[in-house]
Amino acid sequence: MDRLPAPARQLLTGRCSSFLTMAHIRITEASGIPLLGSLYFGIIDRGTNILQVRPSCGCNLNCPFCSVDAGPESKTRATSYEVEMEYLLGAVEEIARFKGEGVECHIDSPGEPLMYHRLPELVAGLRGIDCVSTISLQTNGTLLDEAKIAALESAGLDRINFSLHALDPAIARVLAGVDWFDIDQVTEAARTVARSRIDLLIAPVYIPGINDAEIPRLIRFAQECGAGKRFPPLGIQKFEHYRYGRSPKGVKAQSWWQFFNRSIKPWEEESGLVLRLDAKRDFGTVRRPFVPLAFSKGEKVTVEIRAPGWIHGEMLGVARNRVVSVYNCEKESGQVRVKIVSTKHNIYTGMPV
Template sequence: MIKLKLPHSYFEDHGDTIRLVWRRTLIADYEKKEIERAIKRKFRMAVDVSVQDGFLVINTDNEEVERFVAFFIQNYLGERLRNRYTGRKILYIHEGMGIPLLGYNAFGLIDRGTNLIQVRGSTGCNLSCIFCSVDEGPYSRTRKLDFVIDIDYLMKWFDWVAQQKGKGLEAHLDAQGEPLLYPYIVELVQALRDHPHVSVISMQSNGVLLDDKLVEELAEAGLDRVNLSIHSLDPEKAKMLMGMKNYDLNHVLEMAEALVNAGIDVLIAPVIIFGVNDNEAEAFIEFARKIGAGRRWPALGFQNYIPYKFGRNPVIAKPVPFKEFYEWLRKLEEKTGMKPLILKPHHFGMHPRPFIPLAFKRGEVVRAEVVLPGRIEGEMIAKARNRLIQVINTDAKIGDKIKVKIVRTRHGIYVGTKI
């Protein structure tokens, strides 16, 4: 009897299908019969395959079969890889593809002219918040593809950016979704901790995928702060806002305390929708005080709900002008004594740094090569001058050489239209 398990993975039984779960967040499905047929063709023997305690079990003692099946599974892994939480196909970006990691908003690195660099290793989310600005998560109607960047390639680009930006950087792990979906998240924190230009490592998270073991690993790797997205302290309201019936608020609250106890600072970051959860503001403050959040940085980061063109904008969410929002925060500071609630860059040690020079000017026409499909209908991703360009409203195909008019360059994120 052979019991097979691959590194950083385990198997699940899904009836006629065997599922490989790789690095917690990625999956690939194989039909039982296709594995059995492949063995029969190769070794002229009939076998049964099954799953037991995370192992792939094959009823033979032939070690060559074990090696063959391991190769078979890994050989087809790339083309079958999907996001465990969104179900979408994964495109795995590595150095051999020659894909730049600057210029696109959904993955790679973003420089907004400060000492903070946004590091986005993957796309996708395990939740479908009803106010999500980019329509992410399992119930997305617009996102059709997910990306994962090889950690060595991501760090190679980070090192180049860091050399341009100087020392004393904050590496902020965020995403158009949930950063904990990045399969190398612990290794990424460790690599950033070892980088001589990095002083602070912070991360956005909704906290759902945390457990005691992962918290300990992140702490040991050197994570400094988690900006934790908790939008209600009422379990049923939280499920509604997070867009998931199985959202476990108590687990997230426990993980918030576990982070603090592990030496990772926590900033509670609710999105405030007036008329829905603004009446919980004092409860958020009380919870932050209770767990000891905000030891080095502010304990709370209340965010004002803003509707976005490509986001989910629920009927119950009525935008409030920022003037009124800041006045609300001032009154909250006075009433509770919790300061600061009106956050400024200096509260986080952020300060201006020269931008990495722009590769394009707005209005410029450039010749670019289409290298990747986009994440939404009518979008493709092209490259030119070692930068990525989001090409919108296009029917271009991968490999096409096209002329693109640059319509946006803000913060080194390039958007263009085919002409």
């Protein structure tokens, strides 16, 4: 422990040990809960040819920099969600048809997507949708083994974005937030992915003062293991503070100028790799029309409460075939009049009026 950076030692000694019992909601077509409108599950459309596909939201890690405070030691999460696969595929097919040819389905989650027990079937189902050309997956890698990688490969998965933040075993455990984290198992899974037909992209979050020395090691690891056959080998992410997330004590987020000029640029010069990624050049991302908004900001609408929200004090309402996250909601059923406060990316939030 003495050899860890000081901020990492603080994380290790300051770990939370409280656990919350979460409600688990299974979202089916019969549930009456739509798959557009929520940040937590379903489909997110950000106005490009990429659709974020979120089949569930559980997580097995307690990363101290988690943007959404997910994991078994979460202080704020009240509910987990799991979407019926057939229901999800039907919604993706409809939206992909609206988007047109060349859609990428990126399977992610505010947690760990591999906790979805029908993931290979989901990938195979997405592969069968005419307008879908690329299927990618975000994962922390802890649940990957040879059998699962082979199943995902056979199903037609194109790329895995591997959330790997350190190679030093002690720092890696701290950044995973669990004592059982095994860096050898995770790196072996990454190598197995690289040997398969699935492309591997190493996607660390750079946390200033904690994993500075680890990023160059991860760059070399990506080069050595054969990442990036068709896509870039690395996608280094900038640490940010989020309202409902976790932030390591004493860590300050960089500006984008600092991130690119003081961090990315020196790593590029040292490695000889292009680390500042371009969405269009590197991933074929292009603008596409948004699914039309169902509400306008400031509009008042009546929603039907259908399920508890993801955080305490939140409920999920439904109106116009969209989910609306209603904050500070005291009603657990029935109708609530709300004012829409945000509609960005077809994600709707409201407050009771």
